[in-house]
Amino acid sequence: MAFPKLVKIGLRQLIQGPVTNLFPKTPPVPVPREFRGKPRYDREKCIGCGACVKVCPSGAVELIEDPTIENPKKRKKVEFYMGLCIFCYFCMEACPVDAISYGDEWLLSSYDKFDSKLIVRDLPEREQS
Amino acid sequence: MSEVIRKGYSEFVRIPIGPIHPALHEPYYFFFELEGEEIKNVWIESGGVHRGMEALALNRNYLQIIPIAERICGICSNSHPLAYTMAVEDAAGIEVPERAQYIRVIAQELERIHSHILWAGLGAHAIGLDTAFCYLWCLREDVLDIWELLFGGRVTHAVNWIGGTKKDIKEEDIPKILKMLKNLRKALPEVVDAFLYDPTIVRRLRAGTLTKKDALRLSALGPTARGSGVKKDVRWGYGPLAYGDLRDDYGYKPIIHQDGDVYAKTYVRLMEIEQSIDIMEKALDDLPSGPYRAIEGKTPKVIATLKKVKGAEGIGRHEAPRGEVIHYVRMEGGEGPYRWRPRAPSLNNNFTLPAMLVGCQVADIPIVVASIDPCFSCTDRMTFIDENHRKFVLSYDELIKISREKTWGDA
Numbered sequence: 001m002a003f004p005k006l007v008k009i010g011l012r013q014l015i016q017g018p019v020t021n022l023f024p025k026t027p028p029v030p031v032p033r034e035f036r037g038k039p040r041y042d043r044e045k046c047i048g049c050g051a052c053v054k055v056c057p058s059g060a061v062e063l064i065e066d067p068t069i070e071n072p073k074k075r076k077k078v079e080f081y082m083g084l085c086i087f088c089y090f091c092m093e094a095c096p097v098d099a100i101s102y103g104d105e106w107l108l109s110s111y112d113k114f115d116s117k118l119i120v121r122d123l124p125e126r127e128q129s
Numbered sequence: 130m131s132e133v134i135r136k137g138y139s140e141f142v143r144i145p146i147g148p149i150h151p152a153l154h155e156p157y158y159f160f161f162e163l164e165g166e167e168i169k170n171v172w173i174e175s176g177g178v179h180r181g182m183e184a185l186a187l188n189r190n191y192l193q194i195i196p197i198a199e200r201i202c203g204i205c206s207n208s209h210p211l212a213y214t215m216a217v218e219d220a221a222g223i224e225v226p227e228r229a230q231y232i233r234v235i236a237q238e239l240e241r242i243h244s245h246i247l248w249a250g251l252g253a254h255a256i257g258l259d260t261a262f263c264y265l266w267c268l269r270e271d272v273l274d275i276w277e278l279l280f281g282g283r284v285t286h287a288v289n290w291i292g293g294t295k296k297d298i299k300e301e302d303i304p305k306i307l308k309m310l311k312n313l314r315k316a317l318p319e320v321v322d323a324f325l326y327d328p329t330i331v332r333r334l335r336a337g338t339l340t341k342k343d344a345l346r347l348s349a350l351g352p353t354a355r356g357s358g359v360k361k362d363v364r365w366g367y368g369p370l371a372y373g374d375l376r377d378d379y380g381y382k383p384i385i386h387q388d389g390d391v392y393a394k395t396y397v398r399l400m401e402i403e404q405s406i407d408i409m410e411k412a413l414d415d416l417p418s419g420p421y422r423a424i425e426g427k428t429p430k431v432i433a434t435l436k437k438v439k440g441a442e443g444i445g446r447h448e449a450p451r452g453e454v455i456h457y458v459r460m461e462g463g464e465g466p467y468r469w470r471p472r473a474p475s476l477n478n479n480f481t482l483p484a485m486l487v488g489c490q491v492a493d494i495p496i497v498v499a500s501i502d503p504c505f506s507c508t509d510r511m512t513f514i515d516e517n518h519r520k521f522v523l524s525y526d527e528l529i530k531i532s533r534e535k536t537w538g539d540a
Binding site: 056089095096 | 267319
């Protein structure tokens with residue numbers, strides 16, 4: 001008879017309490033080092049070559065012209081639309097100057113697809129300042 | 130089948146289920162004829178969820194197809210891109226480094242462990258055993274944490290890369306994987322014992338027999354075939370990647386059971402979890418050093434290498450948790466393939482359902498359908514429509530006729 005075994009599991013779980021994290025009440029579980037979250041994009045490093053635009057499977061990267069930059073040859077930059085992103089990080093594999101790196105931000109739900117937090121224009125710390 | 134349904138009078142009670150039904154997770158059509166509680170006839174029809182993945186892929190380059198292949202199936206999300214990359218490597222003649230082969234084996238076995246635990250939970254849920262369901266899915270969570278640690282994602286893993294893997298396994302992560310495997314090995318036997326020896330559960334699992342003859346006739350794959358005593362496992366037969374080495378070194382064999390019913394399939398899957406844990410430990414032990422990508426450099430270089438290949442075709446075969454996955458790629462120059470054709474194992478396994486369901490009782494339907502681990506959305510690759518946009522089905526003879534006409538003309 002093996003039935004008492006399942007009863008044993010059930011009783012043990014009853015004493016242990018829930019295994020899951022009650023997220024909105026408690027802080028979320030930390031993510032590992034190389035978690036594929038919202039990518040970190042360094043606008044100053046970017047040379048505007050468009051390799052990431054070419055390899056993005058979902059068309060989430062767009063090549064733009066930045067009018068605030070004085071040198072017209074260095075105006076080409078990219079923007080990431082998180083509403084379309086599938087978090088494959090092929091853009092990071094494509095970047096010749098390593099301007100894209102792993103980001104750990106994952107709380108990205110929004111009612112608006114073009115919400116400001118869903119468009120990556122620069123490193124978050126630089127964007128705030 | 131539509132003639133049968135339209136026929137009107139029948140001596141049996143007729144129940145259509147699907148394509149959209151609360152009991153089904155995915156769109157599929159079942160039509161049962163019952164006599165009392167006993168199922169007399171079953172018809173099934175696919176084609177409810179055609180997603181046009183091949184057409185989507187043909188507008189993209191070789192690398193962009195990897196994430197698409199990953200999203201064919203949510204649970205075999207490593208097997209499909211792996212088979213695709215193997216097909217491209219086969220066509221382009223790229224030799225994969227040994228370390229990459231071992232990493233792929235580790236990733237694949239991790240997927241098998243998670244998929245089989247998930248199946249055991251769903252099987253328990255189908256027979257109303259929610260204690261085991263919750264407990265097993267709790268164990269699966271540890272496996273997903275390891276996915277997250279190694280490759281950065283829980284469900285879409287992004288392991289594969291043409292000519293190797295996307296990421297390397299770091300030395301400092303290996304103890305964590307071994308610890309997870311040790312915990313799993315300690316926690317699993319309790320549930321496995323309950324599944325295999327508990328009289329109540331065993332009685333529910335003794336249904337839906339697929340004979341060896343039927344399994345061979347319908348070319349069943351994976352645990353569905355192995356549960357019927359057919360020794361069919363791509364890993365140990367064909368020996369792709371590092372599986373050939375592991376088989377020769379440690380003497381792994383396909384796990385089979387002769388009974389052919391749901392119990393046999395459960396046995397095969399539960400034993401395969403243990404085998405996979407063993408393979409992972411051995412593979413982590415033997416993990417060779419060296420490069421993990423055949424083509425050094427960023428994406429433009431990979432695409433440029435593949436662009437040169439012309440008039441080549443390749444096949445990637447791999448054993449997914451549900452059975453053999455085959456991807457075919459034809460390369461005719463250009464950035465993307467000329468043709469990409471995936472075949473999911475559920476396509477074969479779904480057609481063993483009528484053979485299994487006839488003679489069962491109505492209450493056995495959920496567990497018998499769940500026993501092949503069906504993945505209805507993965508199988509739908511094409512739909513024929515006429516000029517009025519109505520769906521139609523071609524029979525085997527008609528397909529042969531069309532094929533001959535194309536070869537010989539109208540003669």
